[in-house]
Structure formats: structure tokens, C-alpha cells
Amino acid sequence: MSWMVDAFATYLYGMKVIAIALAIAMLISGIDDLFIDIIYWFRRIKRAFTVYRRHKHMDYRELYKPDEKALAIMVPAWNETGVIGHMAELAATTLDYENYHIFVGTYPNDPDTQRDVDEVCVRFPNVHKVICARPGPTSKADCLNNILDAITQFERSANFTFSGFILHDAEDVISPMELRLFNYLVDRKDLIQIPVYPFERKWTHFTSMSYIDEFAELHGKDVPVREAIAGQVPSAGVGTCFSRRAIMALLADGDGIAFDVQSLTEDYDIGFRLKAKGMTEIFVRFPVIPDDYDSRKKAFLQRTRSANVICVREYFPDTFSTAVRQKSRWIIGIVFQGFKTHKWSSSLTLNYFLWRDRKGAISNFLSFTAMIVMIQLVLLLIYQRLWPDAWQFLSIFSGSQWLTTLLWLNLGLMINRIFQRVIFVTVYYGLKQGLLSILRLFWGNLINFTANWRALKQVIQHGDPRRVAWDKTTHDFPSVTGNNRALKPLGQILIEQGAINQTQLQDALIHRMPGLRLGGTLIYRQVITAQQLAAALAEQSGVSAESIDAWQIPEALIKLMPDSVALHYAVLPLRIEDGTLILASESAIDPVSLAALGRKMDKPVRYIIAPRGQVVVGLRHWYARKRQNDERSLLQKAVQRRWLSAEQAEIIWSNFVPRQLLFAEILISLGDIDMAAMNSLLLRYERSDLALGEFLVEQGVISAETLNYALELQHQLQVSMPTLLQQAGISEEQLQQLERENA
Template sequence: MRWLDAFTSYLYGLSVIVTVIAVMILISSLDDFFIDSVYWIRRLWRSLFVYYTCEHTHYHELYRPAERPLAIMVPAWKETGVIGHMAELAATTLDYENYHIFVGTYPNDPDTQADVDEVCARFPNVHKVVCARPGPTSKADCLNNVLDAIMQFERRAHVTFEGFILHDSEDVVCEHELRLFNYLVHRKDLIQIPVYPFERQWNNFTSLHYLDEFAELHGKDIPVREALAGQVPSAGVGTCFSRRAILALIEDGNGIAFDAQSLTEDYDIGLRLKERGMAEIFVRFPVLRYQRHPKRGQLGQSRREANVVCVREYFPDRLATAVRQKSRWIIGIVYQGYRTHGWKRNLVLNYFLWRDRKGAINNFVSFAAMLIMAQLVLIGLLQVVWPDAPRFMSIFEGRPWFDAVLIANISLMGNRMLQRIIFVSSYYGAKQGLLSIPRLLWGNLINFMANWRAISQIIRTGDPRRVAWDKTTHDFPSIGGENRAKHSLDEMLVANGAISEAELHDAQLHRIDGLQLGSSMIHEGRITAEELALQTAAQIGVACESVDPSRLSRELLNTVPRQIALHYAVVPLRVDAGMLVLASESYIDPVSLAAIARQLERRVRYVIAHKGQVTVGLRLWYAQVRDGERDPHRLLVAAADKGLIRRDRVSLLWNDYMSRQVMLGEILVAQGLLDEVAFKALLLSYARSEQRLGEFLIDQGVISPETLNRLLKLQASLQPSVASLFEQEWATFGPVGRAS
């Protein structure tokens, strides 16, 4: 029968294909087994001979270095509703304060721009960057625009960033991430921390197969690569570059750090920095102070591995989205990587480059092996169901060497599954570790489809470097709350009847030199300090209170160290339900409030005090005596006791004195020498200085000594002294309290 002859020929051809695929699988499996062996031998050696004599670095060591300025770069195209969550989570989570987030937006994406504007209103350390070209461009192009904006901010704010960190807007960062980068950035030029995807429902194989791949890649493969080749590919998130590395990239690119045509600029950068001889490190640093996972002690979970400093995010949960994302990775790493970097002289590095690129073949081989297995199973089932069916000799018979190859492949596949279970379980627990086995088949299908799509795109464009960037959307964990932009204080003053529009316009035209608008209106008598404080509190969404700085509790004052009080311009008022209540004259952003709580090791909240009340409190209790002037309130009371001024005038004079006190920072901003964001950035550096603020600003090159002298004279002319108040009173009422 012809069909029998055809089927026999088919089986013969299948046997040839199976032989080729089996040999290719054996080569790849032996390659993977080599990495496994190196990892476990190295781990055993370190446990027996390294950590036996040297303890693991404790997380307390991360707090030793002073906080260096760090810049977080976030590209954002069509990210409405996401960046606000990231900033909120970073502010409330990161155990670090000296950082700024620069968000790259596009001129043709107004919704994302509006969202970032709202975030910037609440978080002074978040800055919007608008790219020069409409989007979507490549991620690398967006990052180039962001980096240019950072350099401009450095010149304007007189701040020098020591680390440049890559993140996406949907990333969830660990509490100690910036501490870890700060600890290493002066020694290493590229620092990469692990990425661990969030779990979804158990049957969402598309999203969860990322979990399996990253757990093994960042648990085993990348540490081995770093140990043998000294080269670490960036993951695109959770990567910190030293300033030296960024400047080298800019120099290499003739002013452009990131390759705008690359779909995987992160992978490209790791190789470029390696060529420059820069130090790269992959860091798995566990923080064992607590167990991060809510389910403590899950079966198979390692306490050390499950608490490493890492980046977490949701990965695509739809097949088409996952294929689109992975095809971009394949084009960037395999095809563009080979086109750009070729092969190196370093044989060990070439070995890992081959491992990066073998996926272009392996994905097809694995998928073909799945199809062949399915066919052989169907043939076997057919012979079981149809006993009278013709019997054919097995394609595996008659070749002893091939039997050995199959046995080796089966054994190595068993090892592959065991490794996957171990590394997935160590972070996520045994349940996810066991589920990773059926997800292997689904992952093979996704990788095959992604590879096919990548090749199709390259054929269509004719050049892998001409393939357009294809953004993948992500989810962000819900943390509750809404982004809330601050309304204009000027508008609120008018809307609530504190001042008319005409008066406001006149106040803007005739603002007193050296004062911001609110202070200027108080000095001119257009509004009161209480009215300004009420509207400021309403604008922020906190309570407003009048504070008498002369009656603050000494016991509470001792609980807030001098450097904290002066740096954040706060004074303690009381303890309410276990929470320390602080007074401030202005908005305290969430990053600073969280930093205060960490430093005081207690929960805190704040209220808005009337202008000058906190300033005078700081001078009374924390700062050195100014110009030899003693406690001004006591001087007023003493003058009333001696009959020099009327007693009923003491309270009025005291409030007038406080409301017209001016801090040097306000004058700097009002004079246009610094903006508020730049001044805040400088204060973070000033917090570690023993100098006076003026001397520090001179050393930083912000102002000259002549400018400082001018500003101090302006400050003295703007704020009254007690002596000037007495003179005014005597001129009005006479020295013994009788009207003249």
C-alpha cells in the first residue's frame, strides 16, 4: 500500500531529524550542566572556606556611608496612572532620602505629562522631562533625553549625582535598594540586583513563566557569568551606573550615552562598559531583619534567598504581549548584539555571548522536540487503540550510541527540572517550584513564537537595527489613594476671600525684594500670618495650628535632635495617640516625612504653623543666639513688667515679630539664585556639613562671599528686632505706655 510506504519514509525522515535534534539538545544541555556544576561547586567552596572565616555583610553596614545623590531614570510612554504609584511607593518605602526621580515623557503624550505634573506637585524630588521628539521612540532615546535633563539639573542645583539608576514606572523597589547602591557605587561601575516577578493566579502560565526564568537566571546563571567573565548584563531595571561609567558612555557615544537604535540598550551597555575595563557586579544581598513575604516559612523557601534586595514587577499575562516583549529581547540581544559587538578576544566572555545567542536556535529546537514527542505519543496511542494496525520498527532501535544520547538527554532534562524547582522554590516556595515544570512547555511555545516573530521583523526591515521599538505594557500593584495635585495658593487665597484678585495682582507687581509672595503680603499687611497658614494647610491637606515657640516642651524638644529640626525646619508640639506631632511653616513632602520618621524611629505627622512661629522656635531652642539677642519673648514681657510698653500690646508685638522673620533660604529662592527643588537638594548635602549655611553655599559655588553679605544685610532689613519694636512702640505710645 502506498500510504505504508509513505509512512515508512516519513518515519525514516523523522529518525534523521530526531538524531540531529537530540545531538543539539545534548550539546545545549551539557552547556547548562556546566553552569550548574560551576554554581554548586562555587557555592560549596564559599560556604566551606569563605564564609566559614568571614561573616556575611550585615545590612547595618549599608548605613555607614553618607547618602550620595542618586538619580533614578524612568522612561514613560502612555503610563497614565502608574508613575504616581511608583513615586508614592518609593517615598514611603525607600530607606533613603538623597535621590531624585527623572521621568521621561513625550510631547505627544499629554495624559502622561499631566499625571507626572500632579506627582511633581506632591513630590519635589520628581522631575518631568519632555523628550525632544514625539513618541514612541526607543527606550534608549528617552533615556538620553532624561540624562541630558539630569546634567542640566546638576548645573542648576549645584548637585553632582554619583549613581544613575534604571527603573520602569511599574517597578516596586525594595527598602534598601538605594542604600545598597550607595554602598557600592564608589567601587563598582555597574551594579545589578535581581528581578523577581510578582505571582499571579496559579493557572496564568504566561505571566508565571517569567517567574521561573528570572528565578533561575538571576539565582544561578548571572552569578556564574560574573564570577567567570567579570561581565554582568543589565536587566534594564534595578541597574545602577557610577558617574564614571555614565561619563564614559557619553564619551564613547560622542555625547550620547545610550544607543538609540538598540532594542536592548541595557544589554548593550554591559558589554560596552566591560570593553572599557570597568567593574561590574551582580549583587544578591539578603536583608534578614525581617521576612518580606507575608506567608512566613513556606515549604521549600530559603530565608536568605527570599529576602534579597531586588526589583519586583508584574510581567505580561497575555500571550500576544509576552511574545511581543520577548521578540524585542531576542532581536536586541541575539541579532543586534551580534551585529554590534560580534565576538571578543576574551574566550570566557565569548562563551557567555554564545550562551546569549544560542537561544535563536534552541527555541526552535525545543519546539521541534515538543512536536516530535507529540507525534511519537500519537503513534503509540494509535497502536494501543488499534491493535491490528501495522507495526513499525521504533526509530530509536538499532543505534546503541543514540540510546546513550537519549539517556543522557533524559538525565540532563531531569537535572534541568530539578534546578528550576530549586531556584523557583527558594524564593517563591515549593508550590511554585513544582508548577514550574508544566510551565516549561508553555515557556517553550512562547519563546518559539517570539523567535519566529523576531525573524519575521528582521526579514521585513532587512536589518535588525532598523526594527522599531515595541513597548510592552505592564501592571502596577494597587496601593490605594489617589494622586492629588496641589492647588495654587494664590487661587485659594482669592477663592476664600483672604484677598481680592486686584489686590493679588498689585501684590505680585510690588512684591518686596527678597520675599516670596506670601511673606511679602504679610509684611505689607495685605493678609495675616494666620490667613496664609490656613490656606497653606488646606492646600496640602493637613491641620493648621498657632504655635507659641516660647512654650514648647523641653522634654519633647530633646526627642528631636538639632540637625533634624534645623534641616527639616520643624519643632515638636506633642504626642498624640503615640504619634509625634511636628509643626512646620510649609509643605513637608512624603520623602522627607518618611525620612524624619525613620531617623526618629517613631510615627510622625505634621501641622502647619503660622509664618515665623517655627522659625523663631528653631532660633530659640536649636540655633545659636543671633546677633547677641536674647529670648525676644522674655524681653517683651520684661519690658511690660517695667512699664516700658503696654501689657496688652505684648501678644500683638510678639505675633508681629514672628510673622516678619525671614530665613536665608527664602531669600535665596525669592532672589532667583536657586529654585525650591534645587535648594532642597542642596540641603541634603548641607545636612552632613558642620559649616553655617552661607559658608556651605560659598564652598559649593552657589553664591559668592559678596552675595552672601548682601543677602544677610537684606535679611536684617526685612525682619524686625526687639529693639526696633520698642522704638516703634515708644514712638506711638510713649515709653511708659501713655499715648503721646
């Protein structure tokens, strides 16, 4: 038995040596963290007594002042079936912005995700599928490079450029004002990062809830201090916006390759590359406080400004193994790959934060080992106090006053660390989660410790950290609406409704008339009526069809809708039902445009499909920038003079209306501009006094020859009222008299 006692005493001595090394290392790390705390609170107090006494906090309404610039959202997608549709739907219904496009990177060997994205693209014209050149899964950086290449191709085909390029994952929930914020800053800043705040789960989900503790402190305190001291911001990989200048510089730097394909944390890497090029980076905590916020239920001690910042929300991994995989990837990318790629620089402040990034590889081991030592000492103390006739051993701290002092210092630093974390979790999530963060400390340390071992093992196995393969982490997505619904082909609907047969459909598809889509071709050839087309389009869009008379719309309702809005979206206001504005359109309105209409009209909106031409003639009558002769009035005057009967006038009008079409439809049908690009161009056109064709030529979107061809085609396809009147027997002299009276 004595030899066991001697062995245990030797073990305790070894534990004392380890405890001394741990205490010294933890003191250094603790002082480092304390320095960040002091800087943060000093700056905050100083700004409270200086800057914010002279200036009020910027109101979020300032974000609406700049015109909407075109923004591209880049989303890598590997095995993301069922997620992209939710993201697009949530973005369309919640984003307070319209001029954006989502580019989704898929892989040739992932047909399920491709099929899902195809269905989404049908419903959302601003969503574009990108197929990567190589089978997946490649690195996220490789997928982003493929997306960037597709964006540049889209820019060339659409003849316009994006001002900002935004990183997001498929499972991200984007704040409604995020794009407004990026739009406001992208002309002045080259990298813009907003906070990430994970969604809460039940308190028993310790793994995913440990993320809210880490991100609340990291994006509440550490990154703002980093930006203030070093002027450098690490991208979080989501909620990051790059200016066009930054992307072009990265493309030039990499000879056409912007993101490092061998990096597991390409976002972290880019922050340093842009900083080295002298570009400006900013971390933005911008609150948007709703007018009714005071009446909402809030968590105890949740701070209003902190809890309403524009941020990215998402669910993080909820199992131990997935969290370890994700964090080990971060460690390999930031610590091992980062050390090999980014050596120590000439800037002391930047080197200091490089040290803080890399010390995690050591501090994760230290904190976990310290916990193991502490648990053993506590168990030993319990044994000696409660076990009868227990062996009594001297404390490993006996006779070492300096070690005891060191441990007391570390205890104080640890209490400060816990206190700081509780504060930053509380201000966003409330006191309950702030206190629960104390319970999650051990579990979070265990995850980080295991992730460190896994990262170290992978680096040793591969011999080079840059050879470690991308290990994608799976996420959850919050539930929004139901399943995505792909649009049924219009021809199939017309066949099912008995309007046409298969032979007529094939003939129309093969011999489609220039400047007209399928429905227009069928109407022009008198295969179907405008009412039949409207019924088919209504079924395709999931709305109702309704014939309208634009001249019967109350003028007060017409004045409710600005000219620019009516002409941009090609809609007419019909009526208001239970507070909802009912609009008439001749084609489907995509969810992004419908949400924008609701914002611009400041009320809920829904739409019906009107037969072809009814909205067009209504727009010309009520909203046209250059008013022409009123064709309806011309026809009525002919009836009043008894040159035509009422029945003849009705027939002429029914022939005239379906043959009226918008110039934009001809351009889209010809393939000169696609629908997504046209939507972006029309946003800019709202501020122009030119005719649409002249504006497009001025912008370099189409040539003067294309404009002339499209106008000539419109003239050929449309039928004029004077022509129909002459065909009905009205003489040239009578027609001139009618036009003079109608002028």
C-alpha cells in the same frame, strides 16, 4: 491504503533524521547548561566551607554607614498615565533613603502622561519631568539620552552632581534598601545590578508566571556565575546603577550620547561597552532580613536569605501576544543586534557567555521542535496500544543503540534542567511555585518559539536588525494609595476662603517682593494675616492648621529631636498622640521628607501648618547653632519693668513673629536654588559646622555676592525686636539695659 502506510513510514524515517539532529544539538546545549550548574554549586559549596567559616555574612546595617550621596533615577515613560504617581508615592513612602531624584522622560505627543507627571511633580519636589526632543515612541535608549541631558542641565543649575544613575521602569516596585545598597557600592563599582523577581499571579496565569521561572534561575544562578567567571554583568534594564565615572565615559565615547538609540536592548549593550573600558561590574544578591521575619508566614521551603534579597519587583506581561512582543524585542537586541555590534572578542570566557546569549535563537527552536516530535511519538504509541487492529510501525530508535544512549543522556540533562529550575523558583517563591514551574515549561517554550519566529521575521523584513523599531510592552502596576492629587494654587484657595480678591492676587503676583513668595508678599503688605495664610496652606496640603507657642513645648520633647533634624526640615516637635509625633511646620512637607523624618525619629510622624514665623522663632530659641538674644525674654523684661503694658507686648509680638523668615526661603524665592536641590544640599549641610550661607559658598552653589545680597534682603524684610521696642517708646538707654540683662 498501502501507499499511505509507505508515506507514513517515510515520514517516520524523516522524523528519525530530525530526532538525531535534535538530540546532538540538545546534548551540546545540555552539557553547556550542566557546566554552569557545576560551577555554581562548586563555588557555593567551596565558599560555605571557606569564606563563610572565617567571615560572617555582612549585616544590612553596614549600608547605613556611608553618607547619602545624590542618586538619579531615570524613568522612560510613553503612555504611562496613572503609573508614575504610584511609583513616586511608593518610593517616597517605602525607600529608606532621601537624597534621590526621579527624572521622568515624557514625549511632546503624549499629553496625558505629561499631565500626570506634572501633577506628581507638584506633590513630589524630587520628581522632574523631561520632555524628549522628538515625538514618541522613540527607542528607550533615545528617551534615556534625553533624560541624561536634563540631568546634566539640572546639575549645572543646582551646582551639585549625582554620584549614581539608576535605570528603572515606571511600573517597578523598588526595594526599600535598594538605594542604600547602591550608595554603599557606587564609589567602587561602575555597574551594579540587582536581581529582578516578578510578582506572582494566580497559578492559571501561565504567561506571566513563566517569567518567574526564567528570572529565578537566571538571576539566582546564571548571572552570578557569569560575573564570577567573566567579570561581566548584563544590565537587566531595571535595578541597574551606573557610577558617575561610567556615565561620563559613555558620554565621551558617544560624543555626548550615552545610549545607542538604534539598540532595542541598550542595557545589554552597555554592559559590554563598560567591560571593554576596564570598568568594574557586579551582580549583587544582598539579603535584608527583617527582625520580625521568623514570625511572618512563609511559603514552604522558601529560603530566608534568598527570599529577602534586595531586588526589583514588577508584574510582567500576562497575555501571549504581549509576552511574544517583549521577548522578540529581547531576541532582536541580544542576538541579532548584539552579534552585529559585539563581535567575538579576544577573551575566551567572554566569548563563552556571548555564545550562551546567542544560542537562545537556536535552543528555543530546538526545545519546541523536540516537544513536537515527542508529542507525535507519544500519540503514535497510544494509537498502537489502544486502537484495535492498529498498524504497527518499528520505533524510530530501533537498531540505533547509540541514538538510544544519546536520548537517555538528554533525558538526564533535561531532568537536571527541570530540577535546577524547581530549586531556584522554590527558594524565592516556595515549593508550590517550584513544582508548578514544571507545568509551565511547555507554555514557556511556546512563547519563546513564537517570539523567535517573530524576531526572525522582523529582521528579514527590515534587512537590518538595527532598523527594527522599539515595540514597547505594557505592564501592570501594583495598587498603592488612591488617585494622585495635584495641589490647588495657593492664590485660588485664598480667594475661595475670602481672604483676598482677584485684583489683590494679580497685584501680588505681578509685584511680588524679592525674597518672598506669594504668601509672604501678602503678609508683608498686610493684605492677609499669618493665620489666614496658614489656613490656606493647610487646605492645600490636606493637613490642619494650628497656632503654637514654641516656649510652651516641653524641653524633654525638644531634646527628642536632634538639632540637625529640626533645622534641616524646619520643624518643631509639638506633642505625641497615640505614638505619633506631631510636628509643626510653616509649609508643606513633601512625602519623601516626611518619610525620612519618621525614620530619623523612629516613630510615625504627621504635621500641622503653623502661622508664619512661629516655627522660625521656635527654631532660633531651641535649636539655633549660634544663639542670639531671646526676643521673647527681652519683651517680657520690658513688661516687668512696666516700660510696656501686657497689651502692648502682645501687639509687638504679633507684629514681630510673622516678619521672621529663614535664609533658605530667601534663596529659593530668589531663584538661586530650587527646592529639590536645596533638600539635597541640606542633607550635606547636616555634617557642617558653618552657617548655611557660608556652606553654600564653600560648595560653590552660590557666590559671595549672592550671599551678601540675600543676607541684606533678609535684614530688610525681617523686623528686629529692638526696632519694635524703640517704636513703642523704649529709649536707647533702656534698650541697652534690657539687652545687658538678657545677655
